[in-house]
Amino acid sequence: MAAQRHxxxxxxxxxxxxxxxxxxxxMHVGALATFDGPPPSRDEFCAHLESRLHLVxxxxxxxxxxxxxxxxxxxxxxxxxxLDYHVRHTALPRPGSAEQxxxxxxxxxxxxxxxxxxxxxxxxxxxxxxxxxxxxSKTHHALVDGVSGVDIATVMFDLQPAPAEVSADSWxxxxxxxxxxxxxxxxxxxxxxxxxxxxxxLGALSRPGRSLEQAREAAEGLGQVVWAGLNPAPDVPLxxxxxxxxxxxxxxxxxSDFKEIKNALxxxxxxxxxxxxxxxxxxxxxxxxxxTEGMELRALVPVSIRAKDEQGTLGNRIxxxxxxxxxxxxxxxERLRTVQEAMGNLxxxxxxxxxxxxxxxxxxxxxxxxxxxxxxxxxxxxxxLIVTNVPGPQLPLYLLGREMExxxxxxxxxxxxxxxIAILSYNGKVEFGxxxxxxxxxxxxxxGRDLEESLAELLAAARKSAAPASGANGxxxxxxxxAAAREREAEAPAADPHD
Numbered sequence: 289m290a291a292q293r294h295x296x297x298x299x300x301x302x303x304x305x306x307x308x309x310x311x312x313x314x315m316h317v318g319a320l321a322t323f324d325g326p327p328p329s330r331d332e333f334c335a336h337l338e339s340r341l342h343l344v345x346x347x348x349x350x351x352x353x354x355x356x357x358x359x360x361x362x363x364x365x366x367x368x369x370x371l372d373y374h375v376r377h378t379a380l381p382r383p384g385s386a387e388q389x390x391x392x393x394x395x396x397x398x399x400x401x402x403x404x405x406x407x408x409x410x411x412x413x414x415x416x417x418x419x420x421x422x423x424x425s426k427t428h429h430a431l432v433d434g435v436s437g438v439d440i441a442t443v444m445f446d447l448q449p450a451p452a453e454v455s456a457d458s459w460x461x462x463x464x465x466x467x468x469x470x471x472x473x474x475x476x477x478x479x480x481x482x483x484x485x486x487x488x489x490l491g492a493l494s495r496p497g498r499s500l501e502q503a504r505e506a507a508e509g510l511g512q513v514v515w516a517g518l519n520p521a522p523d524v525p526l527x528x529x530x531x532x533x534x535x536x537x538x539x540x541x542x543x544s545d546f547k548e549i550k551n552a553l554x555x556x557x558x559x560x561x562x563x564x565x566x567x568x569x570x571x572x573x574x575x576x577x578x579x580t581e582g583m584e585l586r587a588l589v590p591v592s593i594r595a596k597d598e599q600g601t602l603g604n605r606i607x608x609x610x611x612x613x614x615x616x617x618x619x620x621x622e623r624l625r626t627v628q629e630a631m632g633n634l635x636x637x638x639x640x641x642x643x644x645x646x647x648x649x650x651x652x653x654x655x656x657x658x659x660x661x662x663x664x665x666x667x668x669x670x671x672x673l674i675v676t677n678v679p680g681p682q683l684p685l686y687l688l689g690r691e692m693e694x695x696x697x698x699x700x701x702x703x704x705x706x707x708x709i710a711i712l713s714y715n716g717k718v719e720f721g722x723x724x725x726x727x728x729x730x731x732x733x734x735x736g737r738d739l740e741e742s743l744a745e746l747l748a749a750a751r752k753s754a755a756p757a758s759g760a761n762g763x764x765x766x767x768x769x770x771a772a773a774r775e776r777e778a779e780a781p782a783a784d785p786h787d
Contacts, residue, residue: 295352295465296363302430303360306351312530313703314400316407318426319712319721320393320538320698325690327414327421330377336444336688337410338371342457343443346431347374350406352465365461366406374408379415389413389422393536396424397698397723400532407431423687429700445685445692520669521586525576525728526569526707527672533726537736538696541718543682545747552750553621555628560746561677561711561718562587562611562631563624567742570615572735585613587675610671620746621753673707674699680714696721707735 298306309315328336341347349363380388392413401407407428414421446452521527549560565587570580589611612630617623676699685692696719697710706728710721720739724732 295462298351298360298363298430300360305429306361308702309400310703312532313701314397314532315429315700316397316401316426317429317432317700317710318397318424318698320389320536320696321423321425322416322693322695323421323423323687323690324693325421326419327412328688328690330375330412332688333412334371334375336451337375339456340443340454341371342459343454345459347406347408348459348461351403351430362465364465367461367464369406369461373405374410376409376411378411378413380413381415384415384417386417389416390536390538393424393698394534394726396426397534397536398532398726401426401428420693421690445687447683447685449686449689449691451686451688521672522583524573524578524583524585524672526585527704528706528725528728529704530701530706530725530728534701535724535726535729535732536698537722537724537732539720539722539736539739540694541720541740541743543713543716543718545743546718548754549624549746549750552754553624555624556631558677559624559628559631562589562613562675563620563627564739564743564746565675565709566613566615566617566623566627567620567745568735568739569613570618571738571742572731573615575734575738580615583616585615585673586671587611587613587673588671590674590676611675613672613675620742620749624746673705673709674702675709675711677711678713680712682713682715684715694719698723701725707732 305315346363348366348369350366352362352364354361378392380392392411396409396411401409408431409426411424411426412421413424416422543557546557546560550557553560566585569585573580573583587610589609612627614623614626614630617626676697678697680695692714694717695712695714697712698721699708699710701708701723706725708723710723712719712721720736722732722735724735729735
């Protein structure tokens with residue numbers, strides 16, 4: 289893991305998450321993890337965490353803002369760092385139900401993180417049914433992103449019940465920089481910018497053919513991003529004024545079910561996940577009386593652009609693709625095929641490249657322009673909701689000898705976005721974490737139920753497709769008949785309980 293230095297400047301993308309944070313939009317992400325076994329004491333947990341905190345040194349750093357807008361903020365050591373502030377301890381009243389846990393998570397995610405301190409919290413929650421306990425993590429998106437965040441979060445966890453020995457590391461904070469120091473660092477950044485641009489220009493002169501090819505690809509990518517922006521997302525109840533309060537729900541499924549769908553009907557696991565989301569949202573919209581004929585929602589799908597040699601480093605290296613959610617298609621097989629084709633086209637397109645080019649250009653933008661660019665990136669016109677799918681470890685993890693049973697990811701809500709769906713796979717399970725505005729979506733449990741029904745419908749179709757044909761012909765001769773049956777099935781609308 290790369291060293292996290294004192295006075296590191298935030299990347300353009302990380303700084304944009306700070307600009308995005310408003311009264312109603314909290315730019316923190318996190319997870320709810322549940323564990324089997326009795327909870328550790330607060331002292332035991334804090335000692336365990338402190339012994340490994342040096343593995344993520346950014347967690348002992350806070351933001352420092354240069355005066356006069358001299359560049360982006362810096363990460364600096366917090367000389368007043370106190371682990372007791374960041375680790376909270378609470379308990380659910382009996383019976384410690386899932387509903388009580390959901391209410392607690394919703395309240396925790398309704399509160400912004402204090403920018404004068406390192407931007408994270410951990411809540412140790414005891415009193416769950418069955419003698420279990422939970423851990424709720426909350427970290428600002430400027431500090432960690434959903435792709436690298438899985439690796440960083442697991443510094444607390446072990447692959448075996450017995451905690452691994454970690455070499456101790458003493459920490460002495462660097463002196464907090466003065467306003468003059470920060471202004472000087474900002475000036476250095478402004479001076480380095482033309483030098484960096486000049487170096488790129490000299491490199492382009494030495495490789496003119498490759499540079500022209502890269503410029504052409506970048507131009508095509510930017511053009512496709514602009515074209516996507518000129519085609520706004522549909523107006524639906526997901527895109528309304530939101531407040532600061534949150535609801536949380538989760539849906540548990542099995543990774544084997546999505547692999548079964550993929551193997552029977554083609555595409556990828558991610559295609560199947562997006563198809564389930566599209567089917568569930570279509571049901572929910574129709575249940576609210578919204579007509580979905582011809583409607584295709586737009587999902588903002590974060591894509592990691594971190595290189596292999598950057599894995600495990602802090603700081604966001606992400607681009608965004610606008611994935612289609614064809615809520616108008618009621619047949620699950622046809623919906624999956626449409627998603628599969630559309631996502632294949634997106635991967636072949638230059639849209640992800642265009643988003644990366646914009647992120648690179650922001651590195652040279654002054655803070656005022658950066659703020660404008662970040663607002664553009666999260667414009668309601670471009671997408672209806674965030675849908676992020678992160679692959680997690682497919683083996684059990686342990687915290688102080690207690691096995692982690694489930695982990696539910698929790699995303700964030702940009703302004704005028706009332707719902708976000710985060711998906712994480714762990715040890716054979718796939719958890720859908722739903723975060724919603726408290727007032728705009730009081731029926732969040734209906735969204736969860738509709739996702740469950742959408743998955744059940746698609747899985748049933750996959751099993752029907754994969755089942756051996758009956759009759760005298762059977763075997764190889766029956767395959768054309770099964771294909772024709774699937775085509776007829778795709779033409780017929782599936783039954784919907786809301787109709």
